[in-house]
Amino acid sequence: MGLAPEERRTGFPTKPDMALKRSVAGSVGARVPMSGIRTPSASSVGRLAELGVSSEPIQAFLRIRPDNHDSQMDPYLKAVSETEAVLNPPSDASVRRYARLRHAAQAPTKYTFSRVFAPMPCESPKEAQESFFQRTTLSPVKDLLEGKNSLVFTYGVTNSGKTYTVQGNDKPGEAGILPRTMDVIFNSIQGRECNKAVRPMGLTGVQPGVSDPSKSLLASRPRAKLRPGMGRAADMGSGQAGVPEPLTTDPTTLDVHPDYRYSVWVSYVEVYNEKLYDLLEAPMPSLLARSDAARDEAEEKPSGPARRPLLLKSEVESGGKYVGGLKEIKVNSIHEAREILRCGQENRTVFSTMANRSSSRSHSVFTIKILRELTSVQLGERDVSGLSRKYFVSRLSIVDLAGSERIANTDVSAGPRLKEAGSINKSLMCLGQCLETMRKNQLRAGIVSPCDARMALSSSRSDDTRKRRQSIVPFRHSKLTELFQSFFMGDGKVVMIVNVNPYGTGYEESANVMRFSAMAKEVGIQVSAAPGPAPGSADVSSLSLVSQAESDHDEEVDEDTDEFVNMLLEENERLRQRCERAESLCQTLEKTVRDEMAQHMEEALSHMRQYYERQLQAEIDASDAFLDRKIDLLARMTRAAPQESSFTSSETDDESVSAAPVLQSNASRVNQTPRASAPTKPTDLAGSADESQDGLILPHTPSPQKRMRRLGARAVQNDDMERLVHHMDTEPTPSHSLRRALR
Ligand SMILES: Nc1ncnc2c1ncn2[C@@H]1O[C@H](COP(=O)(O)OP(=O)(O)OP(=O)(O)O)[C@@H](O)[C@H]1O
The missing domain is CATH 3.40.850.10 (Kinesin motor domain)
Known part of the structure; x- marks a missing residue:
């Protein structure tokens, strides 16, 4: 018996086919689908x-x-x-x-x-x-x-x-x-x-x-x-x-x-x-x-x-x-x-x-x-x-x-x-x-x-x-x-x-x-x-x-x-798609988490930078203040030196004489330090003030021979000191130099 495609698929007669058969058969006892x-x-x-x-x-x-x-x-x-x-x-x-x-x-x-x-x-x-x-x-x-x-x-x-x-x-x-x-x-x-x-x-x-x-x-x-x-x-x-x-x-x-x-x-x-x-x-x-x-x-x-x-x-x-x-x-x-x-x-x-x-x-x-x-x-x-x-x-x-x-x-x-x-x-x-x-x-x-x-x-x-x-x-x-x-x-x-x-x-x-x-x-x-x-x-x-x-x-x-196998395959496909969706969701989540983490890290770094800049700034300011104080002191000492040399004892003269090269060295350090190296900690600077090597405090009394040599050189040194004071007035302060270096 020839079957329509739909009939072959389902096993049951299609509607037009049935209508045709009904018209041919007419009754149950005759030809039926x-x-x-x-x-x-x-x-x-x-x-x-x-x-x-x-x-x-x-x-x-x-x-x-x-x-x-x-x-x-x-x-x-x-x-x-x-x-x-x-x-x-x-x-x-x-x-x-x-x-x-x-x-x-x-x-x-x-x-x-x-x-x-x-x-x-x-x-x-x-x-x-x-x-x-x-x-x-x-x-x-x-x-x-x-x-x-x-x-x-x-x-x-x-x-x-x-x-x-x-x-x-x-x-x-x-x-x-x-x-x-x-x-x-x-x-x-x-x-x-x-x-x-x-x-x-x-x-x-x-x-x-x-x-x-x-x-x-x-x-x-x-x-x-x-x-x-x-x-x-x-x-x-x-x-x-x-x-x-x-x-x-x-x-x-x-x-x-x-x-x-x-x-x-x-x-x-x-x-x-x-x-x-x-x-x-x-x-x-x-x-x-x-x-x-x-x-x-x-x-x-x-x-x-x-x-x-x-x-x-x-x-x-x-x-x-x-x-x-x-x-x-x-x-x-x-x-x-x-x-x-x-x-x-x-x-x-x-x-x-x-x-x-x-x-x-x-x-x-x-x-x-x-x-x-x-x-x-x-x-x-x-x-x-x-x-x-x-x-x-x-x-x-x-x-x-x-x-x-x-x-x-x-x-x-x-x-x-x-x-x-x-x-x-x-x-x-x-x-x-x-x-x-x-x-x-x-x-x-x-x-x-x-x-x-x-x-x-x-x-x-x-x-x-x-x-x-x-x-x-x-x-x-x-x-x-x-x-x-x-x-x-x-x-x-x-x-x-x-x-x-x-x-x-x-x-x-x-x-x-x-x-x-x-x-x-x-x-x-x-x-x-x-x-x-x-x-x-x-x-x-x-x-x-x-x-x-x-x-x-x-x-x-x-x-x-096999219907059952087909069902399993469909189920498998459904699960595979779910798996894929879950994987892409995971990737999205991972990316979001990574971005958030990066943002947090950047913020933390920026806070740290600001903190250290503030710290540095404070140190620079302290250093500036310290140097200013020293220079003031030095300037006062320099101005007072000629009067003292005529009225005070030889000890005072000795101090002035011995201070001249030290001041010169300090002046060159002041000029060089900000440009050449990182700022020194304020504590170091303060510490150096107490040390004899910076030349401001002279722990030892020089011998008479030394005093004589220094007094001989006094005229030259007074000229030098004046130049130094002039230089200090015209050159930028160390804090300015440090700021420039940081920038
Ligand atoms: N051939 C028969 N002649 C007389 N009575 C019948 C016949 N077949 C079934 N019955 C009656 O029909 C009723 C239902 O039949 P039965 O309990 O055998 O159905 P069943 O198909 O076993 O139902 P179920 O699946 O719910 O158990 C019964 O009362 C039974 O006596």
């Missing part, structure tokens, strides 16, 4: 078949819930054949308006399934449950007894009938696929039970040991009100007046291999808020027995012993994951099986929502393991290593998924309910992403061989090869998909049961479910062809390339196609 359905040639299963790879598509069964008689609406989903159903937009105006707002697909859309189960007026609920089991789950049960693994899971919006399908109810004959599975197993292995002390271990292994205790679990259960669908064996076996009634069981019996003896082991795990809990763990006070408010309170502040979340572990041999520490209980009869189911179901976190009075708020995974003992192999008493030659494990997991839901429809706008809804929607979305990625990988595997694809992953980066690379399947993004991983990787068959309530208001959610199923049924699962003794260690398919790529080439991803 194949929204969400790929043509057979585009199917990845077809591709794998063309390549000679044996694979089975995920089997998808559609179950349409019957009207509960209070609905005023026409059903928006109708079966048109045994394998096809048509989704019509609801006729109710308000719902249609809502749908138009939210979604463009207004035309009827046909979907194909492995089989469609629609309510039939002629069929009683008992018959409906029975025939549904026979046509959907009996085959995986047969496989289980033959040593093959299978996964059966229900998918649908809340209140669509998933739990009813899995568990059924306690009315006679309305048991769901899970209790019926147990019935058929015990019917089939009757008389061929294995009672050896060997138990399963991990996914596929065996070890010596006995069953985890179940007696205390069963004995301590309060006889509480049962969850719909959970008939207690003892209750079912007793009439109202205490008269025992026969337990209604499925009578189907399958042939089993005569060479084997069998034991049945069960475990029950719940995925609640992305945590794994053992539903067969010690008894909890029944949540169902409480009021809604009390349940909420108990959930917020658990009063009893807190539940211990379990961890997933990897099994090297099979490459799959199993829940570490999960109780595995050996079941010996149908009655015991029903009782254990009831206990587990009561532990399951069930709260009322607006949409469904008894809504499952978690995903529950009930796993039945069949341990087959090959009677022909004889082992020594202590031959532990030989166990794997004699005992083989196969498993069937039946999963009741919590309903995907629109928060507005379900009164979960706050508190723990909102968190639950978020976890549920996230894990279901992740399941869809895993299947979609697998489908794309398988389509690509049809273009290049796995070997080429791996080479392309490691070497070439050209656009062409990038498009052909295998994307990582995001199994690790949720606990649910991690649990499913081994099945999707080729560990066994996968059966999907799609539940739809066509009378509900959730048209858009149901349409999403239909699209999901259309996509899922195109995914091929390569299952081991022969029922080998250890199916868990089956050869790896082309799908295992995904696993290999996941572990070995985590860094090598297909940026073009």
Whole structure:
């Protein structure tokens, strides 16, 4: 079918295209847009078949819930054949308006399934449950007894009938696929039970040991009100007046291999808020027995012993994951099986929502393991290593998924309910992403061989090869998909049961479910062809390339196609930009700080300069004053010298004579000092005044001979002194000279 570019991109018809098809088709029964359905040639299963790879598509069964008689609406989903159903937009105006707002697909859309189960007026609920089991789950049960693994899971919006399908109810004959599975197993292995002390271990292994205790679990259960669908064996076996009634069981019996003896082991795990809990763990006070408010309170502040979340572990041999520490209980009869189911179901976190009075708020995974003992192999008493030659494990997991839901429809706008809804929607979305990625990988595997694809992953980066690379399947993004991983990787068959309530208001959610199923049924699962003794260690398919790529080439991803990788790249880009912005901000801040620091330094330097200039100025002034005083003194002494020489003693003459050369030297120093060197400190100048070397104070009395010589020279010296005084008057002062030097 030729698709418009937009149609190819989104997978849904574009508006003009739809209008054309409507005008051609005219009615539902004729040609309708194949929204969400790929043509057979585009199917990845077809591709794998063309390549000679044996694979089975995920089997998808559609179950349409019957009207509960209070609905005023026409059903928006109708079966048109045994394998096809048509989704019509609801006729109710308000719902249609809502749908138009939210979604463009207004035309009827046909979907194909492995089989469609629609309510039939002629069929009683008992018959409906029975025939549904026979046509959907009996085959995986047969496989289980033959040593093959299978996964059966229900998918649908809340209140669509998933739990009813899995568990059924306690009315006679309305048991769901899970209790019926147990019935058929015990019917089939009757008389061929294995009672050896060997138990399963991990996914596929065996070890010596006995069953985890179940007696205390069963004995301590309060006889509480049962969850719909959970008939207690003892209750079912007793009439109202205490008269025992026969337990209604499925009578189907399958042939089993005569060479084997069998034991049945069960475990029950719940995925609640992305945590794994053992539903067969010690008894909890029944949540169902409480009021809604009390349940909420108990959930917020658990009063009893807190539940211990379990961890997933990897099994090297099979490459799959199993829940570490999960109780595995050996079941010996149908009655015991029903009782254990009831206990587990009561532990399951069930709260009322607006949409469904008894809504499952978690995903529950009930796993039945069949341990087959090959009677022909004889082992020594202590031959532990030989166990794997004699005992083989196969498993069937039946999963009741919590309903995907629109928060507005379900009164979960706050508190723990909102968190639950978020976890549920996230894990279901992740399941869809895993299947979609697998489908794309398988389509690509049809273009290049796995070997080429791996080479392309490691070497070439050209656009062409990038498009052909295998994307990582995001199994690790949720606990649910991690649990499913081994099945999707080729560990066994996968059966999907799609539940739809066509009378509900959730048209858009149901349409999403239909699209999901259309996509899922195109995914091929390569299952081991022969029922080998250890199916868990089956050869790896082309799908295992995904696993290999996941572990070995985590860094090598297909940026073009893997949504998660794209999201990571976008996030990376966002963080890089933030980093760049932060770096530039840092640089700006650093520059600002540096500028401020420089400014502060300049100011500090300028203050220092001013301080030292002031200091210098003060010293210069002091020096000027000192010199002025000296010169005054000298001038006075010089003027007084002639008079003194005639009247005073020879000592005074001696002083005058001896002062002349000193004055001359001082005068030359006064003339030279300011120009030649830095100003002398005032303290030095003051100090020099007291010293004899400056010639102003003459400590020693000269000898008579010296006095005579000096008196002879007096006339010349008086002339000199006059010249000096004249010089001092005309020359600039030292302070002036110093100032000039500083400038
Ligand atoms: N095929 C059916 N025939 C009769 N009654 C049904 C059928 N399917 C569902 N119901 C009834 O519809 C109601 C809701 O079904 P159920 O609890 O199984 O929904 P659900 O999908 O499990 O919801 P949730 O995801 O919220 O747990 C129940 O009362 C159940 O008995």
